[in-house]
Amino acid sequence: MDKTTNYMYNVPMKYKLIGLDLDGTLLRSDKSLDKSTVGLLEELSKKGIHIVPITGRPLSGVPQAVREIDGVDYIISNNGSKTVDNKTGANIFSLAMTNEQSREVITEVKKTGAMLEVFTNHYGYCEKNVFEHYKDVYAGTVIGDYIFSSRKEIDSLDILFDNTGNEADEVFIICKDEADRERIKKHTDKISDIQYCMLADRFLEITKAGTDKGTALQMLCKHLEIGLSEVIAFGDGENDLQFLQKAGTAVAMGNAVDCVKDMADIITYTNDNKGVEKALKDLIGD
Known part of the structure; x- marks a missing residue:
């Protein structure tokens, strides 16, 4: 399988969850969202796919534009320490210190x-x-x-x-x-x-100890009765490694650090060049 941005193929399986790091991944360098990427995510959510931001930010730091994306029902924040209900802000899971x-x-x-x-x-x-x-x-x-x-x-x-x-x-x-x-x-x-x-x-x-984005993703998937093999995960930084390793398909952004690119199944375009959207169109279609 070619890991470069020149891949063109479709994977014959049904995905049920898309896990998205924010900074350096879904968000552009100026911290804005690409409108067509949001549109594609919302179309996929209508097909029953969960859209889950997985970020190091606290819930208060997740941009409102991200929280308003249709299909974002859950957010994994604080590098996996909190999994919250996006509508109510209630904690679903906590991996906090005592x-x-x-x-x-x-x-x-x-x-x-x-x-x-x-x-x-x-x-x-x-x-x-x-x-x-x-x-x-x-x-x-x-x-x-x-x-x-x-x-x-x-x-x-x-x-x-x-x-x-x-x-x-x-x-x-x-x-x-x-x-x-x-x-x-x-x-x-x-x-x-x-x-x-x-x-x-x-x-x-x-x-x-034991708190990371991958553990939180696994807990949420169990809660939603979704297999990890049915997850596509996108990331760019070292703190994304654990949840990328858990996912059935791991996508590294073109701007990702080398260790993320090395372990990913796919390397897409950068966060400033519709990397998330382009990978999803090839993996799932539009």
């Missing part, structure tokens, strides 16, 4: 002096110094638009979890450099049942 874990992670990361934010209840929460950092770096950019729509400033992260039942989906840490990231990771290694995801050259995410 309240005790959440408090321990926050306490230990604060000891390192690093800037951090915590995701819970569909938002990211950060203290004043982090919020000001985001203003300085991202104000007036498309990334800033996303950040300021999905984050809330709070006096202290501790009050989110002390004497409450709140559970953190993720703790996101802004490190000075790679060496600083290793220092923070080493300091928090003593905490049980957590895992790390290293992003770019200086960011670190802490989540509950």
Whole structure:
């Protein structure tokens, strides 16, 4: 099977779910949606195919234009920590850290002096110094638009979890450099049942061990009584690997990192060149 963008074939099987990463995949670089791609997704949803965004964003950071796509009944957010009902926002599944874990992670990361934010209840929460950092770096950019729509400033992260039942989906840490990231990771290694995801050259995410997009996809498919072989998954980044590996057909975007391209069944065009739409037309038809 040719994995390049020059493939032209149809797969003789019935798909029941399309899993879509957002940034770098369904969303163009300017964070907009291609209208004809949306139109095709809605036509496929009328044929009974579930359209499921699978993103690292919290629910509050999922663009309204994505949530309004007909057929998007469920959203997997926070890199698999939450699976939610798109209409009500209710949690279908949660893979969050416990309240005790959440408090321990926050306490230990604060000891390192690093800037951090915590995701819970569909938002990211950060203290004043982090919020000001985001203003300085991202104000007036498309990334800033996303950040300021999905984050809330709070006096202290501790009050989110002390004497409450709140559970953190993720703790996101802004490190000075790679060496600083290793220092923070080493300091928090003593905490049980957590895992790390290293992003770019200086960011670190802490989540509950076993939490990823692939586990969440598997749980949703079981809930919907859909076989993983009946799933088409699209992604571009390392945090997409687990759900691409679970899917019956894995599609890497033309702009994907090499490790995603290497494991994918198909490599389509880039997110700025209708990659999702072109692959779906060949796989399912229009």
